[in-house]
Amino acid sequence: MSIRIKCVIIVVLILGLLKILGLIKKNKLELKYALSWLFLEVGILIITLIPNLLNVISKALGIYNEINMLFFLGFVFIILVIFSLTMSLSRNSERVRKMVQEIALNSYANDKKESGEITKEV
Numbered sequence: 222m223s224i225r226i227k228c229v230i231i232v233v234l235i236l237g238l239l240k241i242l243g244l245i246k247k248n249k250l251e252l253k254y255a256l257s258w259l260f261l262e263v264g265i266l267i268i269t270l271i272p273n274l275l276n277v278i279s280k281a282l283g284i285y286n287e288i289n290m291l292f293f294l295g296f297v298f299i300i301l302v303i304f305s306l307t308m309s310l311s312r313n314s315e316r317v318r319k320m321v322q323e324i325a326l327n328s329y330a331n332d333k334k335e336s337g338e339i340t341k342e343v
Contacts, residue, residue, distance in 0.1 A: 241259060
């Protein structure tokens with residue numbers, strides 16, 4: 222990899238890091254969701270600065286070509302992000318269900334109270 226390409230990659234990584242940190246600072250992105258992107262940037266930076274590392278890892282795992290290793294790592298990263306988002310969606314749907322139930326119970330109690338059907342409990 223040429224020095225020019227390495228410099229471009231490093232500049233893009235720094236700009237991406239600044240953008241992610243800016244979104245976290247403005248509370249537009251939670252840190253738990255940004256961590257995977259920060260780890261990805263660090264990984265790309267390490268691979269950029271140590272070019273033979275990808276070759277060594279691919280040989281150790283028995284992968285024929287470095288580009289295939291890169292595609293494999295991208296696939297693993299996407300699967301991890303999808304799994305993380307699925308867990309978050311599951312937690313949020315459970316929270317929404319509980320909130321809807323609480324609102325319905327509160328609304329029911331207020332309707333009964335306004336109509337005078339509920340007596341004060343001792």
